[in-house]
Amino acid sequence: xxxxxxxxxxxxxxxxxxxxxxxxxxxxxxxxxxxxxxxxxxxxxxxxxxxxxxxxxxxxxxxxxxxxxxxxxxxxxxxxxxxxxxxxxxxxxxxxxxxxxxxxxxxxxxxxxxxxxxxxxxxxxxxxxxxxxxxxxxxxxxxxxxxxxxxxxxxxxxxxxxxxxxxxxxxxxxxxxxxxxxxxxxxxxxxxxxxxxxxxxxxxxxxxxxxxxxxxxxxxxxxxxxxxxxxxxxxxxxxxxxxxxxxxxxxxxxxxxxxxxxxxxxxxxxxxxxxxxxxxxxxxxxxxxxxxxxxxxxxxxxxxxxxxxxxxxxxxxxxxxxxxxxxxxxxxxxxxxxxxxxxxxxxxxxxxxxxxxxxxxxxxxxxxxxxxxxxxxxxxxxxxxxxxxxxxxxxxxxxxxxxxxxxxxxxxxxxxxxxxxxxxxxxxxxxxxxxxxxxxxxxxxxxxxxxxxxxxxxxxxxxxxxxxxxxxxxxxxxxxxxxxxxxxxxxxxxxxxxxxxxxxxxxxxxxxxxxxxxxxxxxxxxxxxxxxxxxxxxxxxxxxxxxxxxxxxxxxxxxxxxxxxxxxxxxxxxxxxxxxxxxx
Numbered sequence: 001x002x003x004x005x006x007x008x009x010x011x012x013x014x015x016x017x018x019x020x021x022x023x024x025x026x027x028x029x030x031x032x033x034x035x036x037x038x039x040x041x042x043x044x045x046x047x048x049x050x051x052x053x054x055x056x057x058x059x060x061x062x063x064x065x066x067x068x069x070x071x072x073x074x075x076x077x078x079x080x081x082x083x084x085x086x087x088x089x090x091x092x093x094x095x096x097x098x099x100x101x102x103x104x105x106x107x108x109x110x111x112x113x114x115x116x117x118x119x120x121x122x123x124x125x126x127x128x129x130x131x132x133x134x135x136x137x138x139x140x141x142x143x144x145x146x147x148x149x150x151x152x153x154x155x156x157x158x159x160x161x162x163x164x165x166x167x168x169x170x171x172x173x174x175x176x177x178x179x180x181x182x183x184x185x186x187x188x189x190x191x192x193x194x195x196x197x198x199x200x201x202x203x204x205x206x207x208x209x210x211x212x213x214x215x216x217x218x219x220x221x222x223x224x225x226x227x228x229x230x231x232x233x234x235x236x237x238x239x240x241x242x243x244x245x246x247x248x249x250x251x252x253x254x255x256x257x258x259x260x261x262x263x264x265x266x267x268x269x270x271x272x273x274x275x276x277x278x279x280x281x282x283x284x285x286x287x288x289x290x291x292x293x294x295x296x297x298x299x300x301x302x303x304x305x306x307x308x309x310x311x312x313x314x315x316x317x318x319x320x321x322x323x324x325x326x327x328x329x330x331x332x333x334x335x336x337x338x339x340x341x342x343x344x345x346x347x348x349x350x351x352x353x354x355x356x357x358x359x360x361x362x363x364x365x366x367x368x369x370x371x372x373x374x375x376x377x378x379x380x381x382x383x384x385x386x387x388x389x390x391x392x393x394x395x396x397x398x399x400x401x402x403x404x405x406x407x408x409x410x411x412x413x414x415x416x417x418x419x420x421x422x423x424x425x426x427x428x429x430x431x432x433x434x435x436x437x438x439x440x441x442x443x444x445x446x447x448x449x450x451x452x453x454x455x456x457x458x459x460x461x462x463x464x465x466x467x468x469x470x471x472x473x474x475x476x477x478x479x480x481x482x483x484x485x486x487x488x489x490x491x492x493x494x495x496x497x498x499x500x501x502x503x504x505x506x507x508x509x510x511x512x513x514x515x516x517x518x519x520x521x522x523x524x525x526x527x528x529x530x531x532x533x534x535x536x537x538x539x540x541x542x543x544x545x546x547x548x549x550x551x552x553x554x555x556x557x558x559x560x561x562x563x564x565x566x567x568x569x570x571x572x573x574x575x576x577x578x579x580x581x582x583x584x
Contacts, residue, residue, distance in 0.1 A: 004095060006328070007327060007328055008092065008095060008096075010328045010331060010332070011092060011331060012098050014083060014331055014332065014335045015054055015083050015084065016039070016050075016133070016137070017137075017335070018081070018083055018335060018338065018339065018342070019038075019039055019053070019058075020039055020137050021339055021342055022076075022079070022342060023036065023037055023038060023039050024141065025342060025343070025345070026075065026076075028293075028294075029294060029295075029296055029347070035075065036075050038053075038073060038075075038076060039134060039137070040134050040138070041130070041131050041134055043072065044130070044134070046103040046130065047098050047099050047100075047101045047103055047130065048099045050098055050099070050130070051097050051098050051099035052069070053073070054084050054098070055084060056069050057069050057073045057076055058076070058078070058079065058081070058083075058084040059084040059085060059408070060078065061078045061407070062077075062078060062352065062353075062354070074353065075353045076353070077353055077354055077355035078354075078357065079342075079345075079355060079357055079358045080357035080358050080359075080360070080405075080406065080407075081338055081358045082334070082360055082362045082411075083334075083335070083338065085408060085411075103128070103130065104128075105128075105129045106126040106127060106128055106129060107126065107127060107129050107132050108125075108126050109122075109123050109124055109125060109126065109127055109132070113136075114136070114139045115135055115136065115139060179243075180243055180244070180521045180572065182243075182247070182279060182280035183280075184572065185243050185244050185246075185247035185280065186247055186250075186251075186277060186280055188244070188247075188519060188570050188572075189244065189247040189248045189250075189251040189519070190251055191570070192517055192519060192568050192570040193232070193234070193248060193251050193252060193255065193517065194212040194255065195212075195568055196232050196234075196516050196517045196567075196568055197212065197215070197229060197232065197255060198210075198211065198212055198214070198215065199516070199566060199568075200228050200229065200231065200232050200516065201215060201218075201219075201225075201228055203566070204228045204231075205218075205228075215259060216259065219259060219261070222260075222261050222263055222267070222269070223267065225259065225261050226256065226261050226263075229252065229255065229256060229261070230314050230315065230318045230319060231318065231319075232252075232319050232516045232517065233318075233319060233321065233504055233505055233515045233516050233517070233564075234248050234319050234320055234321065234515065234516065234517045234518075234519060235321040235322065235323075235502075235515040235517070235518055235519075235562065236321075236322045236323075236518075236519055236520040237322075237323050237370040237518065237520060237522070237555060237558060237559065237562070238323070238324060238325075238370065238520055238521070238522045238523055238555060239322030239323060239324045239329065239330070239333050239365060239520070240324060240326075240329050240332075240333070240520075240521070241329060241332045241333055241336060242322060242332065242333030242334075242336045242337060242365070243336075244519050244520050244521070245320045245322055245333065245336075245337065246280070246336055246337070246340060247280060248319070248320060248519070249312060249315055249316060249320060249337075249340055250277050250280065250281070250282050251277065252315050252319065253275055253282055253308075253311060253312070253315070254275050254276060254277050254282070256275075256311070257270075257273075257274065257275035257276075262275070262307065262311065263307065264303050264304070264306065264307040265306060265307065265310060268303075270304060270307060272286055272287045273285065273286055273287075273292060273304060274286075284304075284308070292304060294344075294346065296346065296347040296350050297350075302346060302347075305344055305346040306346050306356075308344040309341065309344040309345055309346055309356060312340055312341055312344060313341060313359055316337055316340070316341070316359075316361050316364065317359060317361060317364065317400075317403055318504070320337070320364060321364050321365070321502055321504070321515070322364070322365045322366070323365075323366050323367070323368055323370040323496055324365075324367060324370075325367070325368065325369050325370070325494060326367075327367050330365055330366070330367045333365045334361065334362050334365050337361055337364075337365070338358055338361065341358055341359075341361075342358070345358070357406065359403045359404060360402055360403050360404075360405060360411060361403065363399060363402055363403060363418075366496070366501060367494075368494050368495065368496030368497075368501075369494040369495055369496055370496050370498075370555075370558060371538075371539065371542070371551075371554050371555070371558055372494070372495045372496065372538050372539070373495055373496060373497055373498055373499065374426075374495050374497060375426075375497060375499045376499075377498060377499060377512045377561060377562070378512070379499055381425070381499075381500075381506075381509070381510030381511070382509060382510065384424075384425065384510075385510050388424040388425065390421055390424060390425070391508075392503060392506050392507070392508050392509070392510050393508060394421075395418075395421050395500075395503045395506075396503045396504070398414060398417050398418050398421065399418060399503055399504075401414050402414035402415060402418060422497075422500060422501075425499075425500045426497070426500075438479060439476065439479040439480065442472055442475050442476050442479065443476055445472055446469065446472040446473065446476055449465060449468055449469050449472065450469060498512065498561075498562055499512060505562075505564075512562075513564055514562055514563050514564035514565070514567060515562055515563055515564060515567060516563075516564055516567050516568070517563075517567060517568045517569075517570070518559040518562065518563050518567065518568070518569045518570070518571075519569075519570045519571070520555075520570075520571060520572075521571070521572040522551070522552045522555035522556075522571055522572075522573065523551055523552065523555070524550055524551070524552050524574065525550065525551045526548070526549070526550050526551075527539075527545070527546070527547060527548065527549050527550065527551065528547070528548065530551070539551075539554060542554050542557055542558075543557055544556065544557045546582040547582075548580075548581075548582045549580075549582035549583070550574070550577070550582075552571070552573050552574070552577075553577065553582075553583070555571070556569075556571065556573065559571065
């Protein structure tokens with residue numbers, strides 16, 4: 001019950017924080033006008049109003065909203081984010097919406113609160129819960145960086161990295177995950193992604209560059225070079241709050257800037273602007289060294305903002321992938337990537353308060369046990385694809401159409417189609433699986449021996465025959481048991497099927513090619529201390545499982561499995577395995 005409640009709270013907090021960041025951007029985009037502030041007690045008078053904001057406003061395009069909502073929330077755009085899609089939150093539908101909360105509840109004000117009275121003293125006593133939340137959030141600056149003009153009243157900046165730390169503390173460390181400081185994610189992404197970029201250019205262009213510096217004078221076609229970089233696939237198999245993926249996003253933007261590849265949607269280079277990463281945040285300056293700030297009334301500013309948004313969108317959609325067993329972590333990771341896009345969203349129509357909609361990037365971050373799969377990575381897909389009449393190109397196109405779906409109906413249709421494709425894969429792969437084929441052969445041999453009548457048999461021949469029959473019976477029984485486990489056992493309840501969950505790393509034959517870069521900070525839990533909820537049976541089949549080992553061994557093994565042959569793996573792991581017998 002506690003876990004269900006926690007998951008619901010995180011869903012709601014995700015939405016409220018996203019809205020607070022949206023509010024900060026709207027105010028910032030409109031010359032600090034407080035007319036764009038909407039997350040306050042004057043506008044949201046109760047949890048019913050908050051629920052209406054989620055589903056009656058953010059989930060609907062302007063022309064679909066009620067007349068009252070059109071007036072009250074005229075300046076709030078439709079963003080197409082799955083955060084406000086009630087269809088995607090089965091837990092919320094099964095339990096209750098935020099409107100079911102009691103508005104009259106109060107909370108005791110924290111003794112170390114940042115809230116102050118008119119005399120400048122810390123507030124004391126009790127406060128209505130929703131009012132307390134709004135006032136607390138209003139004490140911070142939710143603009144995109146600490147140098148924005150919005151930062152009046154000495155407000156402290158809230159950035160995505162801070163949100164990641166907050167959420168990892170909410171989740172706790174029961175899954176063996178720990179917060180990774182920004183300077184570490186920045187360093188690891190810089191070192192590894194630059195190697196991956198060099199490798200990708202060498203492969204695509206038959207070059208023999210040894211270092212990143214070798215690329216500077218060799219690139220001639222910007223469009224081709226951008227496509228090469230956008231084809232790099234990066235995966236964090238224990239993604240947590242998505243810190244590594246956000247750092248990877250920033251690093252790729254920085255790399256493109258260094259290689260003079262950043263360009264607008266018309267192919268014109270952003271040569272007047274410099275990009276660098278400071279404290280895990282992208283800092284963009286013009287030729288005079290002034291910070292870039294989006295001004296929708298300025299054509300060049302509009303051009304740059306659009307370019308940054310679509311660069312980020314292309315990188316997130318094509319390059320960044322993550323898996324986590326914790327559904328709360330998955331929600332947080334998706335939120336952080338949406339936040340990165342929100343920083344550079346732009347007005348498509350200023351008069352109608354219409355911002356560029358956010359793509360459905362939730363399909364890149366998936367929930368599951370990344371260590372366990374029903375199907376081997378080398379399972380043959382050729383026959384299953386023929387039987388199911390599916391082309392990998394169709395699957396890839398369906399995923400892309402899902403990302404760019406402009407309304408809920410189209411998104412639901414594409415989600416249903418993708419699920420159907422995966423179910424067909426699963427059914428057909430199981431039919432052609434080597435275990436199923438082996439069972440078929442063994443069963444045929446058993447049937448033949450059991451029905452074969454020899455007219456002139458001896459007791460010795462009969463004994464040998466009976467031994468073979470008993471042996472085949474045991475083998476058939478074991479194979480049936482293994483197949484039953486695969487199709488129905490709880491061991492595989494959260495199994496993640498790398499074989500077909502990410503079509504971006506499949507070739508046109510359906511062969512698993514793997515990711516160019518595996519990066520992250522895998523969980524640390526000694527096998528002796530695994531919680532009782534973890535089923536060891538499947539983990540024990542992995543090569544690196546030892547009774548006194550640690551679960552990060554298994555993540556290292558999985559990284560080797562899912563990395564491309566010439567790929568890179570970069571993990572934070574303890575150095576103890578180099579001294580421990582279990583680390584051999």
